[in-house]
Amino acid sequence: MSRPPIIFWFKRDLRVADNPALALAAAQGPVLPLFIVEPALWREADRSARQWTFLAESLSDLRDALAALGQPLIVRLGEAVAVLETLRRAHGVVQIVSQQETGALWTFARDRAVAAWAAGQGVAWNELPQGGVVRGLRDEAGWSARRRRFLAGPPAEPPALEAVSGVEPGPIPTARILRLPEDPCPHRQRGGRQEALMLLHSHTARLHGGTETLAGERRGLRLSAHLGCGAVSVREVLAHLAGSGIDMASLRRLDSRLLQRDRALQLLERHPALERQALAAHAVTAPSADRGLLEAFERGETGLPFVDACLRYLAASGWISAPLRGMLVSVGCHLLGLDWRSAGLVLARRLTDYEAAVHWMQVQHAAGVGQEGRARIVDPLARGRAVDPTGAFIRRWVPELGLVPTAHLHAPWTWSEAQRVLGRRYPEPVVDPARAARDARRSLPAASGAPRSTRIRRRSAGTPDNQLRFDF
Structure with a gap:
């Protein structure tokens, strides 16, 4: 009797390499690699067609990579619980594997709904940690050391996948199908792991050549969008930089920015309403501007x-x-x-x-x-x-x-x-x-003396600004 397939739910880890959650699923039996396009998410006020188009390009790259491993990406359009229930009934699914997602408040609420559905249907949902984020951590004590341990070692190779026959992959919808407002962005970066790897491998030459533009785009890593959707992992970036021959000062700066990024994710994990609720105790809502x-x-x-x-x-x-x-x-x-x-x-x-x-x-x-x-x-x-x-x-x-x-x-x-x-x-x-x-x-109200559980590393006083540096 054949084993029921495991759904591997891709969220913000759109890669086959260095994906421990995918490797775990593949080691247990046939895998249905799934991405759910959720129209309600894309109706949120912080979303746009340019973001979706970049993500769609990344999904196309992922589909090719998965097909080479034996099972192309399955894309379904709809509400997550409904999509998962349809697949459960059709294939007898009893287990879902994914990475934990630390994202906007909408995704937090969706994951709670999926967890309730899975518990009600007897489906085991195994969520593995995302990057250096530690779920349930009350403060930052010991977080950096735990992150270093998580990122230690070389990036893992892609696993082989046992195919599931008779499953239609499904189309990757366009921004128009999602009814996103027209959003021209003529100089937008292209999505996809291959684009990310090209940027990563060209970084050393860009770092040592030319003059930085006002907007910082020539010499920066420019991997932030690719890291955001998980086309490459922080571990992969750090491993490449360590062996790239760049000077130690540049390596430390880039490592510091990646650390700041993960620290921001850890902060959001503790405060999922960050987009709506100010952290400062004294903060008040500004009067409605014209x-x-x-x-x-x-x-x-x-x-x-x-x-x-x-x-x-x-x-x-x-x-x-x-x-x-x-x-x-x-x-x-x-x-x-x-x-x-x-x-x-x-x-x-x-x-x-x-x-x-x-x-x-x-x-x-x-x-x-x-x-x-x-x-x-x-x-x-x-x-x-x-x-x-x-x-x-x-x-x-x-x-x-x-x-x-x-x-x-x-x-x-x-x-x-x-x-x-x-x-x-x-x-x-x-x-x-x-x-x-x-x-x-x-x-302005007086400073509140708010707690400083998140320690922010600044640029030196001699630099033109002291804004947080997350641009990479």
């Missing part, structure tokens, strides 16, 4: 040239460096008066590498509602002049300012002929940045 301010922020038409250039760059590329993400949150929250959740959602939808843990930790940090409880009010004019002194970045992304002399480009209202441009080709600034910054400082 809807026009939120729309100007979303369109990149605030009248603050460097801010608009960054917002438009993000819209076109799906990525921007961590310091500039922090600046955008600071401007949105402190100068425009947007609530941190509203500003955070605008950016979340734009980010191809949206990772709930990393993103909302960064947003709370920059907005001053995180564990440290200290706001960071960034002067966008000073920041722009520091990193874009020639104005080339602004001219590329805000071409309406073509007539403005470089000396006035960061503050075109100071130009004697500003009326030729402002209010015509380009909007007047929606706020006076200096006055808005003064008002924000006066309105």
Whole structure:
């Protein structure tokens, strides 16, 4: 009598190599490798077509890799419990294996529903740890050491899979089928493990060649989106970097950023409502800002040239460096008066590498509602002049300012002929940045002395900013 197949539920581990959960399932019998496309998840306010398209490309790569092992990926569209119940009835499934998922609050609620269904149907659901995240850990004591032990050793090879006959793989749906709003992103990264490996193996050459661009994209790893969907593992990245011949200072910096990423995931594991609930004890909801301010922020038409250039760059590329993400949150929250959740959602939808843990930790940090409880009010004019002194970045992304002399480009209202441009080709600034910054400082509550269970490593004081560095 043949053994019933085990469902291996892929979530955010879209790879066959270095996947201990997949190896465990494969060692026990025939495997149904499954990915569930959940329309309700993609209706959430932090999701977008660019994110789905990147994920779909990663799924296509995974399907090819699984087919080479003997069993192509099965894709099903629907609510998770309904999909799993259909497969259970059709194939007599009594066991599901997956990695634990530490993601947005929606996924937390879905997993609780699946756990209740599995218990009710007598289905064993075996969840293995994801990366260095420790489920149920009350504080950070000993976490780093446990993470190091988890990541020790070389990445595991892909397991052989025992095929299950008579199962239709199913199509990978498009963004249109999911009814996602049109979301042009002409410079978006492509998804897929092969793309991730190409970036990883080209990193050493990129690190030592050329000059870093303002947005940091040339010399950075640019693996954040691939790590987010699990096309590569942190263990694989660390193993490659250790043997790549890069200098020790660069290796330590990259290792530190990967550690920060995992620390953010661990924080979200303890605080699953991070996207909605501020960690600072003193945090209050900002008064509702004028809807026009939120729309100007979303369109990149605030009248603050460097801010608009960054917002438009993000819209076109799906990525921007961590310091500039922090600046955008600071401007949105402190100068425009947007609530941190509203500003955070605008950016979340734009980010191809949206990772709930990393993103909302960064947003709370920059907005001053995180564990440290200290706001960071960034002067966008000073920041722009520091990193874009020639104005080339602004001219590329805000071409309406073509007539403005470089000396006035960061503050075109100071130009004697500003009326030729402002209010015509380009909007007047929606706020006076200096006055808005003064008002924000006066309105800030005193620091709360919030607990510091998450220790954040900063860049040195001599560097241009002290934002969290998660860009890799």
